[in-house]
Amino acid sequence: MSYRPIPRKSTLPAALYTAAQVREMDRLSIERYGIPGEELMERAGQAAFELLRQCWPDARRVLVLTGTGNNGGDGFVVARLALQAGLQVTVMQLGDRQRIAGDAKTNALRYAALSGDWRPFEKSLPGDMDLIVDAVFGTGLERNVEGRWAEALRSVNAMRVPVLALDIPSGLHSDTGKILGTAVQADATISFIGLKQGTFTADGPGCCGEVYFDALDVPAQVYASQILSARRLDWQRQKQLLPPRPRTAHKGRFGHVLVVGGDRGYGGAARLCAEAALRAGAGLVSLATRPEHVSAVLAARPEIMVHGVESPADLQAPAQSATVVALGPGLGKADWGRALWRKLIDTELPLIVDADALNLLAESPRSHDNRVLTPHPGEAARLLRCTVDEINANRFKAVERLQRRYGGVAVLKGAGTLVLDGGNRPTAVCTDGNPGMASGGMGDVLTGVIAGLMAQGRDLAHAAELGVCLHAAAADKAARAGERGLLASDLMSHIWRLANPDNE
The missing domain is CATH 3.40.50.10260 (YjeF N-terminal domain)
Incomplete structure (x- = not known):
């Protein structure tokens, strides 16, 4: 039937x-x-x-x-x-x-x-x-x-x-x-x-x-x-928050995202994040990564300004012009990643924290209101020092605990991603997305999308909510060709189109 x-x-x-x-x-x-x-x-x-x-x-x-x-x-x-x-x-x-x-x-x-x-x-x-x-x-x-x-x-x-x-x-x-x-x-x-x-x-x-x-x-x-008790988010409503750009627009008006990550063997994560920030509309995107990744990134996506960094001192120049920092994609927990994390985790710039930057934060907890955390249930369990089963038993309680403990905006990824800020608004639940998103790199793309929206002047909470929905809607578009085998990079063209809803 x-x-x-x-x-x-x-x-x-x-x-x-x-x-x-x-x-x-x-x-x-x-x-x-x-x-x-x-x-x-x-x-x-x-x-x-x-x-x-x-x-x-x-x-x-x-x-x-x-x-x-x-x-x-x-x-x-x-x-x-x-x-x-x-x-x-x-x-x-x-x-x-x-x-x-x-x-x-x-x-x-x-x-x-x-x-x-x-x-x-x-x-x-x-x-x-x-x-x-x-x-x-x-x-x-x-x-x-x-x-x-x-x-x-x-x-x-x-x-x-x-x-x-x-x-x-x-x-x-x-x-x-x-x-x-x-x-x-x-x-x-x-x-x-x-x-x-x-x-x-x-x-x-x-x-x-x-x-x-x-x-x-x-x-x-x-x-x-x-x-x-909670609010439902979907792309049909959220896309109304993306009006056409003024005819006098220039790149300096839409912010500068600095992505920091990509230890040896993980350069793809940082590159995905940086490209997603561009596709979401950031005016400029810089990537601070291992020097050996510079050539590959430039060859694949020359619009990204790539900086080879060996130590925190090498971050000084790219960080000076940044308006938003995305920390964590492919960062790793070795000495290189830890040093960059210590340099940036307490920055006063708007900060989005993902991947191993979250795991390092779990080792050295501190609260800050000018950042967005984007853990999946495993990372959330480490941040809250509990089990994944406890996270999944009540995701609403888990995201509340994350936000209270770490400040800013908490984004708990998974089926029905939750977003909660420190204000009076109830938890938001994204109802877009599909099982094809269960593949490597999807979280890196989400981080880039949120960072790109933050760079364009949106406050952390609205950038997180809009970014979660834009990312999920792009995945739904891409999954029309099939959920099994969906790649994170398949979302890029759809993010670009959806970020311009008048052209859909």
Whole structure:
């Protein structure tokens, strides 16, 4: 059964919430604004069923896997509507049906009144289905899925049948995006009332598939009652921050990036960073690297001003004219890299710190507000002196700890890259990007893009957010030729085009 993504009338909302916040908005809708819970459940089921018909118009045999809570109640609405539309429907129940209560019970009985097939899950799922609707766990799940429940979710994933998840895939933590033991791998997820922040980071993107949203027509005042827990970033919004350049522009107006890195054997990392800064629009880019790399860089990209440096003293000339420093790509942790790191880590120039410059910072921690840190989870674990598993268990908490400990702007890379500054804005989550970015050099390109945007006068936080989205969007463009085998250098032409959105 093929999946047919439907065009959205508008982009997803930027606002992200925790599960507790969405539950509070649900409560306010019922108690303060007089929308019966039964009506909200009906709206959710109706929205899910309409999405089902649009995405899988050929589906005739539908399996709805339900739990005993309100998420299961949404599933019973979908099952009833599907049955009334003439589809062949089977509901498989997880948990004791006697425990179903309230609005969920009302909708379960409505389905049963139509003589709908409703049976307990025992050991396996029927193998002749066109589509599965996951309505087992909602946003309240806090502990690992075990026993028969886990067996059922694994059975869903083992079937070669498309899956629509209601609100959030069962087994996924809605606040952290972490899989709680096991989780449904959905093809599409429809989220209700408020988008859940865990949908877009950690394991969330791998479990949710394409994400859709329905506000269920709750009043706007409901949203005004909550402060965002996080913000969703995407290129469609961010590109509006790149207006055309004035006709009187000159290179001195767009800053001078100094990239420092490229120990022996790692010259490519520094070169990628420098070229990315140019493609993102920096007026001038200098590269301070090992002398043996100078000829190769100049031959490949003569627009980069390359300086062979043997010691910190050799940095004096290139640093004098720089407006932004990018420290770390290919730097290494040998004596050469350590000496350059000590020279520049406390600079008063805007500084972006990546790769081994982060690892050296982990050895000698210090805080500074005029820099951007761009760790992946392994580097973040070293910076926070914890394990990678602890980072991935709650990426939102991890990026908060990074920013508090080291100051400035923290960018925690990975699926659903997070960006957090020291101001009052909630954490930003980038929802662009793809698995093809899991290759060497991608982080070096990101560092260059952010540095190039900083050089053009953007403050650190906005340069980081815009840079993360520009980098991810370029990777999405490049991945149209295939995710497997995508190279960091494949992004360069796309960065150039995307940095000029009027020409797209």
